[in-house]
Amino acid sequence: MTLKIGFVGLGMMGLPMLDNLARGGDDFDILAYDRDPARLDRLAAHPAWNRTLRPAADLRALAACDVVITMLPDSTITNAVIEGEDGLAAVMRAGSVLLDMGSSNPAETLRLAPRLRAVGVTLIDAPVSGAVAKAAAGTLAIMVGADAAGLERVRPVLSRMGASLIHTGAVGSAHAMKALNNYVYAAGLLAASEALLIAQRMDLDLDVFTDVLNASSGRNVATETKLRQFVVPGTYNGGFALALMAKDLRTADALQALAGVSATQLSLCTALWQRAREALPAGADNTEIHRYLERLNAPAPA
Template sequence: MLKLGFVGLGMMGLPMLENLAGARDVAILAHDRDPARLDRLKSHPAWGVTLRPAARLADLADCTVVITMLPNSAVTNAVIEGRADEPGLAALLPRGATLIDMGSSNPAETLRLAPLLREAGVTLIDAPVSGAVAKAANGTLAIMAGGDAADLERVRPVLSHMGATLIHTGAVGSAHAMKALNNYVYAAGLFAASEAMLIAQAMDLDADIFTQVLNASSGRNVATETKLAQFIVPRTFNGGFALALMAKDLRTADSLQQLSGMPAPLLSLCASTWGQAQEALPATADNTEIYRYLEAQRDAA
């Protein structure tokens, strides 16, 4: 039976782990710095059988595979490289282990960590996900994975419990880069759809009909299809992905301009606007509330 560690039980990590815990051939140790996040797992059928808590990172020292699902590179780096009061996974895991970073980390940091882990005999795979909480809950996430093809094949059965689509993106670091760029393209679509909707409403155009027009025409994108009628027009703004996380992903994508040497003014605009929205809106704001921010900017003009 595969012994697996899972670190990070946030909005995405917890449902992902719940699906993974349904696997019969995996024994899981779950760790989060906030022990309260493990409470929901106590009702899982695998709890106390093949799913157990890990109070410390050191409890994962004999795991063959460890998955991290953490909010940013700073937290991920601390877990991998360690803190003053706690050794990290690089020092703890046995040689031959595989570490899968499923968070939306900065690809530059992924490229820095890969050789450090390699020296410790640990393989790093970057495997960020797309699909938000709903798809995390039903196990249908899209997973992008960077690393050696043979390494990916070894962990494919594990990843298949959490996602319906697995795309090998190339070398380690490539998945984190593609995830950041993917989120930029989504954010640009949401930005454009929000501005267009605000203009339409200022002209007393019917919002529902305008949404239908967009989705039947060349303006269609994932934001018009899954965000306008569902969360923006009814003003519920509960799409399930935090605006702060989108702002972080856009900062990551924005940093790729320097890494690649390719200027991208629209990307800079999106990153700047989401950063301003993050400062202006509550910390709990949903990513669809970029509409509210743009609306407030219009009203203040």
């Protein structure tokens, strides 16, 4: 039986995810929606366009879908799509699934789940890790907050977009783990950028220093995939916005109060990334945290 899927949000991650979802046969019938019509225009060359992949004029057009995926930047936008006038909560049919694949605030996920359940819609949180390159390759890691039956129901959909599905527990758990994961990544990139700046000021060979980090106990995903590729050459185009990283850190920081835990380094990291977001141009890449540190440490004018 053909599964009817709605996909909302065709940004840097959503577009390649949808591209993979729409490939591989006629078992999915997909309606794509974005409030920016130009993003829908990019799909016109897709081999499934106007066959098993078509545009949706508005959210109401998704009313007959079995599964609706949202891939949106934050909870404010996601909540508006779900709870706004003619939003998904009002138009989705009983028995359908809303799959939130953005990096939403877990507190909002926990608030929305019972509201949607009351109208017969199951909310599953399934945020992703792997950035644009893995979204394009269909090899994302996807965390899934759902009961066992819910996971199996959406597994065929998620498997088109990701190579690794991790069942994190009940609804809301995946968004919490994604935020905490991004904190650990951001802390690693921040530490690596600070160390790189010190090495640079000491006239050390940065390529050799990167080799040392990656062969030693300082190795992390930032040293392996960001330093030599984007930071040392100064291209700063790693494919994930610094503003989104700052947002994810604010989400992780808020979990301190929810959990009753004081995490000093998390608070410091969140504050520094927030200052970087305010100081750097809109659209800055997350690897530009290094550029921000350089500015902070610029020599005083003579």
